Amino acid sequence: GCSDDDEKKEETPTLYTRLGGIDAISTVVDDFLTNVVADTEINDKFEATVADSYRTQLLRANLIDQICAGAGGPCSYKGKSMKEAHAGMGISTVEFNALVGDLVKALDKNSVPTAEKNELLAVLGPMKADIVED
Numbered sequence: 001g002c003s004d005d006d007e008k009k010e011e012t013p014t015l016y017t018r019l020g021g022i023d024a025i026s027t028v029v030d031d032f033l034t035n036v037v038a039d040t041e042i043n044d045k046f047e048a049t050v051a052d053s054y055r056t057q058l059l060r061a062n063l064i065d066q067i068c069a070g071a072g073g074p075c076s077y078k079g080k081s082m083k084e085a086h087a088g089m090g091i092s093t094v095e096f097n098a099l100v101g102d103l104v105k106a107l108d109k110n111s112v113p114t115a116e117k118n119e120l121l122a123v124l125g126p127m128k129a130d131i132v133e134d
């Protein structure tokens with residue numbers, strides 16, 4: 001009946017909501033891409049992307065959708081699988097970690113709290129196996 005126990009508990013909002021929704025995620029992705037392009041450890045791999053504004057915008061849109069969807073938001077990722085997208089690039093663990101560092105910097109710049117930061121990294125971390133080739 002009406003006991004408190006039967007009532008719907010306050011559910012924790014999705015990670016998507018706690019990150020601040022699509023606008024906040026888009027800002028993080030923009031800062032992330034800025035960091036990547038400035039990161040001499042990995043920016044050689046993005047030379048062709050940066051030289052082509054269509055490719056840059058597509059990458060931005062795919063990253064926003066991927067993070068939104070992975071965080072439980074109302075987006076669907078329409079890009080390639082991580083294996084397909086990175087095949088033959090020879091990405092190393094060192095480079096993978098550098099890119100994650102660039103994402104962490106972007107999350108910190110936007111004051112994303114530790115819990116949400118770690119949850120997002122836990123969504124992306126398992127993709128390493130499909131991206132790194134060393």
Ligand code: HEM
Pocket residue numbers: 042045046048049055056059062063066078079080081085086091095096097099124125127128131
């Ligand atoms: C968790 C880590 C990573 C995630 C979530 C991720 C995500 C993505 C996504 C969503 C795409 C677009 C796929 C498509 O076009 O359909 C992409 C492409 C790409 N990624 Fe990654 N990536 C990661 C790590 C890396 C690393 C470590 C490097 C290199 C150091 C890298 C280099 C690239 C390049 C060069 C492209 C192609 C961009 C273009 O289309 O011009 N990625 N990645």
